[in-house]
Amino acid sequence: MIPTSTWPKGGAPLWRVALEAPDEFSAEGFAQVLEALGGAISAFETEPQGPWKVETFVQGKPDLAVVEGGLALVALQFGVVQPAVTLEQLPDVDWVRQNQESFPPLHIGRYFVYGSHIVEPPPAGTIGLEIDAASAFGTGEHATTAGCLLALDRLAKRGPRRRVLDMGSGTGILAIAAAKTWHVSVLACDIDRNSVRVAAENVVTNGVQHLVVSRESDGYRAAAVSAAGPYDLIFANILARPLAKMAPDLAHHLAPGGIAILSGLLARQETYVAAAHRNAGLTFKGRIPRAGWHTLVFEKAWP
Numbered sequence: 001m002i003p004t005s006t007w008p009k010g011g012a013p014l015w016r017v018a019l020e021a022p023d024e025f026s027a028e029g030f031a032q033v034l035e036a037l038g039g040a041i042s043a044f045e046t047e048p049q050g051p052w053k054v055e056t057f058v059q060g061k062p063d064l065a066v067v068e069g070g071l072a073l074v075a076l077q078f079g080v081v082q083p084a085v086t087l088e089q090l091p092d093v094d095w096v097r098q099n100q101e102s103f104p105p106l107h108i109g110r111y112f113v114y115g116s117h118i119v120e121p122p123p124a125g126t127i128g129l130e131i132d133a134a135s136a137f138g139t140g141e142h143a144t145t146a147g148c149l150l151a152l153d154r155l156a157k158r159g160p161r162r163r164v165l166d167m168g169s170g171t172g173i174l175a176i177a178a179a180k181t182w183h184v185s186v187l188a189c190d191i192d193r194n195s196v197r198v199a200a201e202n203v204v205t206n207g208v209q210h211l212v213v214s215r216e217s218d219g220y221r222a223a224a225v226s227a228a229g230p231y232d233l234i235f236a237n238i239l240a241r242p243l244a245k246m247a248p249d250l251a252h253h254l255a256p257g258g259i260a261i262l263s264g265l266l267a268r269q270e271t272y273v274a275a276a277h278r279n280a281g282l283t284f285k286g287r288i289p290r291a292g293w294h295t296l297v298f299e300k301a302w303p
C-alpha cells in the first residue's frame, strides 16, 4: 500500500524514490531533499534500531542528478555517507481504488473507522468515522492516530470538553471524532493546504460541518487559533521534534484543566518530548504505547 502519498490523477506514471539514512537527524535532512520532488514523505526506523528508511512517491521520473546534488549537501552537513537512491517505476494501476479496497473498517475504542466502499452502517453503539484513504495522513491505521482515538475514548468517559483544537489535522479524523463524541466546536489546523481541503471534505461527509472548521496554520500562528481558544482539549499528532518545539505554544493555548493528547513520537523519543511539555508547565497524566509509538496525555493545572 502507498501511504498518504501523491497518487497519480492520470498522466505520468508513479515513481517510488527511496533511501536509507543512518540516523533520525540525517533522515530528516534527506527527507527535505525528497520532499522537494513534491510527494508526501514517509520516514521510519527499521527495527530494532536499524537505519531510517525515507521514501516518497512522485508522478513522473525525477531528475536523479538534482536529487543526488541535494543529498550530497545534506550528507556533508551531517557528516554521514551519502546514501544510494532507489528509483522504481510503479505499474499503472488505480492507486486510490487499490488503497480503498485494502482498507478494512477498524474498531478503535468506541470509534468505527471505515471508507466509503463499506456500505453497511456502523455497528450499534459505535461512533462512525467515514474517512477515505486520500492524499492526507489519518485513516486510523497508523498507531499514532489509533493512540489518539484511544486517548479520546478514555477522556470521553470523564465528560465533555467544550473547546477543541486539532493541530496537524491531516484527514481531520481526530477533529471529526471529537465533534461527533461531544457535539462541540472543533478547530482543525494543518500546515499543508491539501490536508486542509481533505479535512474540510471529510467534515462534510461526516455531517459535522456546523461544528468543525478546517484552517491552514503553521503551528499556532494563524489568528483563528488564538481567536477560538483557549482550549479544553488539544490534539497534536505531529512528530517528536516539532512537538517539543511547539510545547510552550501548546501550553499557552490550553485552558486551566485542559488536556493535551500528543502523538507522533517513538518510544525512545518520549523523554525529551515529555521534558519539553513539563518545562512548559504541564503535568504528565499517562501514555498509550502502540507498535513502538507512544501517545502521551498531559494536563494544565489550575492556577
Ligand SMILES: C[S@@+](CC[C@H](N)C(=O)[O-])C[C@H]1O[C@@H](n2cnc3c(N)ncnc32)[C@H](O)[C@@H]1O
Binding pocket: 136, 137, 138, 139, 140, 144, 145, 148, 167, 168, 169, 170, 171, 172, 173, 174, 189, 190, 191, 192, 195, 217, 218, 219, 220, 237, 238, 242, 264
Ligand atoms: C501524523 S499527521 C496526523 C494527522 C491526523 N491528526 C492523525 O492523527 O492521523 C501530522 C499532520 O501534521 C501536519 N503538520 C506538520 N507540521 C505542522 C505544523 N507546523 N503546523 C501544523 N500542521 C503541521 C502535517 O501536514 C500532517 O497532516
